[in-house]
Amino acid sequence: MHQLTIIGLGASDFEQLQIGVYRKLQQAKKIYVRTIDHPVLNELATEGIEFESFDHVYEKHDDFRPVYEEIVATLLSYVEKEDIMYAVPGHPLVAELTVQLLIEAEKEGKVKLNIEGGQSFLDPIFGALRIDPIDGFQLVDGTTFSAHEVNMKQHLLIAQVYDTFSASEVKLTLMEKYSEDYPVTIVTAAGSKDEKLRTVPLYELDRAAEIDNLTTVYVPPVTNRDEALREWSTFREIISTLRGPNGCPWDQQQTHESLKRYMLEEVHEFLQTVDEQDDEHMIEELGDVLLQVFLHAQIGEDEGFFNLEDILEAISTKMIRRHPHVFSDTTVDSVEEVNANWEKIKRKENANGEIPEPLLKGEYRATSSLQTSYNYQRRAAKVGFEWSSTDGVWEKFSEEWQEFRTEVTNGTNETRLDEFGDVLFTLVNIARVYKISAEDAMLHANRKFASRFGYVEAQVMAGKKDFKAYTFEELDAFWNEAKLQGGNKV
Missing domain, CATH: 1.20.890 (cAMP-dependent Protein Kinase, Chain A)
Structure with missing residues (x-):
C-alpha cells in the first residue's frame, strides 16, 4: 500500500514556515494542495517546487462538504498508484475536514497516512490577541456553527470566515445571542508581516474589507452579567444566588412542596397565552415555568439529591429511548404506530420483573381531578376499554344523569356525591372523545x-x-x- 503524507503549510507567510516542513516539501515527488490561496505557496513556486491544487473542485459544488469529499476521493485514487504528499493550510489536525475524512478512510483500511507538523493558526492568533487560552476558548467553523453551541463566557474563535457572505452569516448567527454593537475583532494573517487586527461592532462584521481566507473572527468573553442574559449558565447562577447565603429570604425558604401551587399556576397562565395566541406573553409565561424548573433543580442540588444535569440526562435518555424511529433503525409509517411504540416502550420501562405494572399507575394528578380522570380514561381506551361509537358515550351520560337526578330527590349526601362524580367523569370522557381538554x-x-x-x-x-x-x-x-x-x- 502506498503512503499518503499530509503536511501543514503553517498559518502565515514563508518566513514562519518550519524548516523541517520546508525540507520535506523540497524532497516530495508529487504534491497536492487543497488550495493555492496561501502565502507560502507563492514562495515555493518561485523555488521551482511544483504542486497541483484542488481549487477547481470548489467551483463544482455549492456546499463545502461535497468539495472535501471529492478531494478525499481523488487523493485515495492517486495514492493507489504512488506515494503522494497532500499540503493543507495551518496544521493538518486543526480545522481541516479533508484530513478528518482521510483519517476515517485510514480506520477503514483504505489508506496509510503519515501526518506531519505545521504551525496551526491558533498560536499566532493567541499571540496577536494577547489572550491566554487557559481561560477557556471555543473554536468553531463559521460555515456550520450554531448559536446554541456558543458559550458567551469563553473566548470564541470563528474560522472559515473567508468573504462578505460568510461574514454576514456569522454575524446573523452571533446576533441570536450577542447585542448588535458587541465588539468583535477581525484577525487577518496572524503572525505574518501582514498581520492586521480590527475591532468593530458586531453589526459591521460583514462590512470589513480585511476579510479573506486568512481571516479569523474573535469574540471576547462576556464579563457583564446583563450582557449574558441569553446564556443558560447565567440564569442558573441567578437562581443559585437567590437560594444562596446572601440571596432572597423567600427563595431560601422554598421547598418542593411549597412550590407546587406556583408550578400549577404558571402552567395555567401559559396555557391562557396559548389560547390568546399572544406570543409576547408566551415568552414571559414560559420563563415563569422555566423558573419553577430551575428552582426545583436548585433545591435538589442544595439538598444533595439531584441537580440540573441529572434532569437533563433523564429526559434526554427518555426521548432517545422512546423515539427509536428517529434515533435508531425502527421504521414507522404513521402517528398511530408512533403512539403504539411509545406505549410499548413505556410498559417495558415500567416492568417489574415478570409482574406488569398496573395500567393506571403514574396517571394520578394530585393537582387536577379533571386531568386525572382524562388520564385514566385515555389509558383504558388504549387497551380497548372504550365504546365502539359515540352513541355509547352519550347513552352512558344520560344514564348517569338520570341516576343523579334520582339521588337528588331520594338519596343522601353521600349517594349524591357519588352519582355527581359519575356525571363529571362521563363528561370528561365525552370531552376526550371529541378531543377537548376538560x-x-x-x-x-x-x-x-x-x-x-x-x-x-x-x-x-x-x-x-x-x-x-x-x-x-x-x-x-x-x-x-x-x-x-x-x-x-x-
Whole structure:
C-alpha cells in the first residue's frame, strides 16, 4: 500500500514556515494542495517546487462538504498508484475536514497516512490577541456553527470566515445571542508581516474589507452579567444566588412542596397565552415555568439529591429511548404506530420483573381531578376499554344523569356525591372523545365567568353600589350585556 503524507503549510507567510516542513516539501515527488490561496505557496513556486491544487473542485459544488469529499476521493485514487504528499493550510489536525475524512478512510483500511507538523493558526492568533487560552476558548467553523453551541463566557474563535457572505452569516448567527454593537475583532494573517487586527461592532462584521481566507473572527468573553442574559449558565447562577447565603429570604425558604401551587399556576397562565395566541406573553409565561424548573433543580442540588444535569440526562435518555424511529433503525409509517411504540416502550420501562405494572399507575394528578380522570380514561381506551361509537358515550351520560337526578330527590349526601362524580367523569370522557381538554375547558369557563361577573360588579358599583339593592333579574340583565359586549369568547 502506498503512503499518503499530509503536511501543514503553517498559518502565515514563508518566513514562519518550519524548516523541517520546508525540507520535506523540497524532497516530495508529487504534491497536492487543497488550495493555492496561501502565502507560502507563492514562495515555493518561485523555488521551482511544483504542486497541483484542488481549487477547481470548489467551483463544482455549492456546499463545502461535497468539495472535501471529492478531494478525499481523488487523493485515495492517486495514492493507489504512488506515494503522494497532500499540503493543507495551518496544521493538518486543526480545522481541516479533508484530513478528518482521510483519517476515517485510514480506520477503514483504505489508506496509510503519515501526518506531519505545521504551525496551526491558533498560536499566532493567541499571540496577536494577547489572550491566554487557559481561560477557556471555543473554536468553531463559521460555515456550520450554531448559536446554541456558543458559550458567551469563553473566548470564541470563528474560522472559515473567508468573504462578505460568510461574514454576514456569522454575524446573523452571533446576533441570536450577542447585542448588535458587541465588539468583535477581525484577525487577518496572524503572525505574518501582514498581520492586521480590527475591532468593530458586531453589526459591521460583514462590512470589513480585511476579510479573506486568512481571516479569523474573535469574540471576547462576556464579563457583564446583563450582557449574558441569553446564556443558560447565567440564569442558573441567578437562581443559585437567590437560594444562596446572601440571596432572597423567600427563595431560601422554598421547598418542593411549597412550590407546587406556583408550578400549577404558571402552567395555567401559559396555557391562557396559548389560547390568546399572544406570543409576547408566551415568552414571559414560559420563563415563569422555566423558573419553577430551575428552582426545583436548585433545591435538589442544595439538598444533595439531584441537580440540573441529572434532569437533563433523564429526559434526554427518555426521548432517545422512546423515539427509536428517529434515533435508531425502527421504521414507522404513521402517528398511530408512533403512539403504539411509545406505549410499548413505556410498559417495558415500567416492568417489574415478570409482574406488569398496573395500567393506571403514574396517571394520578394530585393537582387536577379533571386531568386525572382524562388520564385514566385515555389509558383504558388504549387497551380497548372504550365504546365502539359515540352513541355509547352519550347513552352512558344520560344514564348517569338520570341516576343523579334520582339521588337528588331520594338519596343522601353521600349517594349524591357519588352519582355527581359519575356525571363529571362521563363528561370528561365525552370531552376526550371529541378531543377537548376538560381541564382547558374548565379554565376557559372560569375565565369567562370572571370576565362577565367583573362587568356585572362594575355596573353594580357604578349604580347602587350594593348587590342586595338589585333583583336577580337586574343582575342577569347586566350579565347578558357582558355577553353581548364580549361575545362568546369572553
